[in-house]
Amino acid sequence: MSSGPAGEVRHYRGRDPFTDEGIDLWVVGDRITREPVASARTVVDGGWIIPGLVDAHNHVGIAPGLGVTIDRARGYAMEDARAGTLLIREVGSPLDTHPLDDDPACPRFIRSGKHIARPKRYLRDYGVDLENPDELADEVRRQARSGDGWVKIVGDWIDREVGDLTPLWTRTQLDAAVAAAHEQGARITAHVFGADALPDLIAASVDCIEHGTGLTTDLMDQMVEHSIGLVPTLIQVQNFPGIADGADRFPRYQATMRALYDNAGTVFDAAREAGVAMFAGTDAGGFVGHGRIVDEIEAMAAIGFGARRALHAATVAPRTWLDAGGLLAEGDRADFIVLDDDPGEDLTTLRRPREIVCSGLTVG
Numbered sequence: 001m002s003s004g005p006a007g008e009v010r011h012y013r014g015r016d017p018f019t020d021e022g023i024d025l026w027v028v029g030d031r032i033t034r035e036p037v038a039s040a041r042t043v044v045d046g047g048w049i050i051p052g053l054v055d056a057h058n059h060v061g062i063a064p065g066l067g068v069t070i071d072r073a074r075g076y077a078m079e080d081a082r083a084g085t086l087l088i089r090e091v092g093s094p095l096d097t098h099p100l101d102d103d104p105a106c107p108r109f110i111r112s113g114k115h116i117a118r119p120k121r122y123l124r125d126y127g128v129d130l131e132n133p134d135e136l137a138d139e140v141r142r143q144a145r146s147g148d149g150w151v152k153i154v155g156d157w158i159d160r161e162v163g164d165l166t167p168l169w170t171r172t173q174l175d176a177a178v179a180a181a182h183e184q185g186a187r188i189t190a191h192v193f194g195a196d197a198l199p200d201l202i203a204a205s206v207d208c209i210e211h212g213t214g215l216t217t218d219l220m221d222q223m224v225e226h227s228i229g230l231v232p233t234l235i236q237v238q239n240f241p242g243i244a245d246g247a248d249r250f251p252r253y254q255a256t257m258r259a260l261y262d263n264a265g266t267v268f269d270a271a272r273e274a275g276v277a278m279f280a281g282t283d284a285g286g287f288v289g290h291g292r293i294v295d296e297i298e299a300m301a302a303i304g305f306g307a308r309r310a311l312h313a314a315t316v317a318p319r320t321w322l323d324a325g326g327l328l329a330e331g332d333r334a335d336f337i338v339l340d341d342d343p344g345e346d347l348t349t350l351r352r353p354r355e356i357v358c359s360g361l362t363v364g
Contacts, residue, residue, distance in 0.1 A: 008041060009026055009027065009028050009037045009039060009040040009041070010026065010027045010040060010041055010042075010043045011024070011025075011026050011027075011036075011037070011040040011041065011042040011043065011044075012024070012025050012026075012027070012042075012043060012044045012049060012336075012338060012357075013042065013044060013045045013046065014044060014046060014047045014048050014049035014338060015047070015048050015049070015342075016048075016049065016050075017048050017050060017308065017311065017342050017343055017344040018308070018312060018316065018344070023049045023328065024036070025049070025328055025336075026040050027334045027357065027360050028360075029360055030104060030333055030334055030359045030360035030361075031331055031332065031333065031334055031360065032328060032329070032330065032331065032332045032333075032334050032336075033330060033331070034329070034330050035330070043355075044338050044354065044355065047338050047339055047340050047341075047354055048338070048339040048340075048341065048342055048343060048349075049328070049336055049337070049338055049339075050311070050315055050336065050337050050339065050343065051086075051315045051316065051319060051326050051327055051328055051335065051336055051337075052084065052085070052086025052087055052107070052315075052326060052335035052336055052337060052356075052358070053083075053084040053085045053086060053087075053280075053293050053294075053297075053314050053315060053337070053350075054085070054086075054087045054088075054089070054279070054280065054314055054315060054318040054319060054322070054324075055080060055085045055087070055088050055089070055107075055280065055281055055282050055284065055293050055296075055314075056089045056231045056279040056280060056281035056318045056322075057089065057091050057210055057231045057233050057281025057282065057283050058080065058085070058088045058089065058090055058091070058281065058282060058283070058284045058285065058290075059090060059091070059092060059093050059283070059284065059285030059286065060073045060076040060077045060080070060088065060090060060093070060097055060100070060284075060285065060290070061073050061090065061093030061094060061095030061096075061097045061285070062092075062093055062094065062095075062126065062285035062286055063076070063285060063286075064286065064287075066094065066125055066126070068094075068095050069095075070095065070097070070099050070100070073095060073097050073100065074100055074103060074106060076284070076285070076290045077097075077100055077103075077106040077107055077290075078105055078106060079290040079291040080107055080284070080290050080291055080293065081105065081106065081107050081356070081358050081363055082291060082356070082363055083290075083291040083292065083293050083294060084293060084294070084337050084350060084353060084356055085107055085291075085293045086107045086108065086326070086335035086336075086337075086356075086358050087107055087108045087109075087110070087318075087319065087322075087324055087326060087335065088107045088108070088109050088110070089109075089110045089111075089112075089150070089281070089318070089322060090109055090110070090111045090112065091112045091150065091152045091189060091210060091231075091281075092112050092113070092114060092115035092126070092127060092152040092191075093111070093114065093285075094114060094125060094126055094127065096146070097109060097111065098111075104358065104359035104360070104361055105358065105359075105361065105363075106358075107335075107358065108324070108326070108333065108335065108359075109148065110148045110149060110150065110322055110324065111147045111148040111150065112143070112147050112148075112150040112151055112152035112189065113142075113143030113144070113146040113147035113150075113151060113152070114126075114127045114128050114143055114146075114152075115127025115128070115152050115153070115154055115191070116128050116130065116136065116139050116140065116143060116151070116152065116153045116154065117129055117130070117153075117154040117157065117168060118130055118131075118133060118154075118168050119131060120160065121154065121157045121158075121159065121168050122154045122157050123286075127152075127154070128143070133168070133169055133170070133173055134173060136153070136169060136173045136174075136176065136177045137173070137176035137177050137179070137180040138180070140153070140177045140180040140181050140184075140186075140188065141180050141181075141183075141184055144180070144181055144184035144185075144186035145184065147186065149185065149186050149187060150186055150187050150188070150189060151177075151181045151186050151187070151188045151189070152188075152189055152190070152191065152210075153168075153169070153177065153188065153189075153190050153191070154168055154190070154191045155167065155168060155169070155190035155191055155192040155197040155198075155201050155209075156168065156191070156192050156193060156194050156196065156197035157191075158247075158250060158253050160250070162252075163249075163250045163251070163252045163253055164194075164250065164252040164253045164256055165193055165194035165196065165197075165253065165256055166196060166197075167196055167197035167200065168197070169197075169200070170200070171200040171203065171204060174200055174201060174204035174206070175204050177204075178204045178205055178206055181207075187207035187208070188206050188207055188208075189206060189207060189208035189209070189210055189229075189231075190206050190208070190209060190210065191210045191211060192209055192210065192211055192212060192214065193211050193213055193214065193257070193260060194213075194214040194256060194260065195214030195215075195216065196214075197214075198212070198214055198215060198216075198219050199219065202219055202222050202223060202226065202228060203222070205226050205228070206228060207228060207229065208228060208229040208230070208231065209223070209228060209229070209230050209231075210231050210233065210281075210283075211231075211232065211233050211236070211237070211283075212230050212231075212232060212267070212268075212271070213232075213237060213240075213260040213261075213263070213264050213267060214260060214267075215230075215267050215270075215271060217270055217274065220270060220271050220274040220276050221274060223271075223274075223276050224274060224275045224276055227277070228276075228277075229276075229277045229278070229279060229321060230271055230276050230277065230278045230279070231278070231279050231280075231281040232264075232268050232271075232278060232281075232300075233281050233282065233283040233296075234264075234268070234296055234299035234300060234303070235282055235283070235288055235292060235295050235296050235299055236282070236283035236287065236288050237260075237261060237264045238261075239287045239288070240257045240258065240260055240261035240264075241257070241258060241261055242287075243257055243287075244257040244258050244261075265303055268303050269303050269304045272303065272304050272305060273304070277317070277321065278300070278313055279313055279314070279317060279318040279321060280293065280296045280297055280300055280310070280313050280314035280318070281296065282295070282296045293314065294347065294350045294351055296314070297310045297311060297313075297314045297347055297350065298310070298347050300313055300314075301347060307343070307344055307345060307346065307347045308344035308345075310347065311343050311344055311347065311350075333359055333360075334357050334358075334359060334360040335357065335358055335359065336357050337350075337353050337355070337356050337357070338353060338354045338355040338356075338357075339353055339354060340352070340354050
């Protein structure tokens with residue numbers, strides 16, 4: 001990464017693909033100013049300028065086999081930055097990735113602490129396994145204090161005794177967990193693949209659903225009513241058939257995962273039509289590699305969003321939802337992308353950026 005000569009102020013001029021208005025911004029250190037700086041060097045004059053992409057479901061602290069070091073996590077984060085992801089919502093990690101906050105080459109992070117699950121009801125050693133599910137609210141408080149304003153619970157997972165996806169928590173436990181998160185000033189989100197866990201989670205007013213392939217139209221309407229977000233992780237859903245293929249001992253679970261995959265496009269298109277707030281997230285860190293945010297944006301475009309709305313779901317919309325700033329305003333961290341063509345017309349231009357600026361530095 002580079003920033004030019006020490007102390008140099010750089011000027012960027014382009015257009016906003018959402019408003020078609022002109023943009024002039026100056027980079028001073030790691031910040032944006034919209035006030036002209038006479039000594040600035042104009043490095044871009046023309047093209048399109050967008051806020052840095054947001055991956056709203058990412059795990060730089062996770063990789064197959066676990067044991068991720070902070071240096072390995074740094075490598076994953078920088079891989080995401082090279083793809084244009086300059087803000088990551090890390091929804092669960094066994095590794096504390098806070099040391100990356102001091103690295104200007106890394107995206108900005110908003111974290112959820114560790115996953116909260118129950119024994120044998122999630123991936124081993126990924127999170128906290130509660131022997132007593134009535135302790136969920138207390139654990140939510142602990143994870144809220146170690147995160148950056150979010151908490152992540154596992155809403156459903158395979159129950160080996162049943163042989164299929166089942167909920168992990170009762171409605172009473174969920175009500176207490178949501179209240180505990182909100183008391184701590186945090187929001188709470190839930191991993192959910194299937195249908196059975198969703199009614200209680202939505203009735204308890206969690207703040208977000210991750211994946212959500214089991215949603216029904218009535219639940220979508222409730223999500224809109226309660227302002228519950230959805231991160232569909234479309235490129236992760238593409239792995240459902242492979243997950244099913246590896247579960248020969250559980251034929252009911254196999255059938256469920258295949259059905260969820262088959263219906264996912266229809267479900268997510270209906271959620272969009274219902275007005276559910278949806279945000280781009282790759283679920284990088286397990287079955288999905290890092291640096292794939294453009295794949296997710298293109299997948300959102302293909303389910304009915306179209307190019308411009310899909311781009312909005314990976315830039316302006318999640319930054320607003322996360323209260324993260326970064327919308328190219330005065331004093332924002334200098335995280336943005338310069339493109340030769342209008343990404344609202346052609347998303348492939350995201351794969352060949354003219355320049356990516358991360359914390360004021362040019363990503364090389």
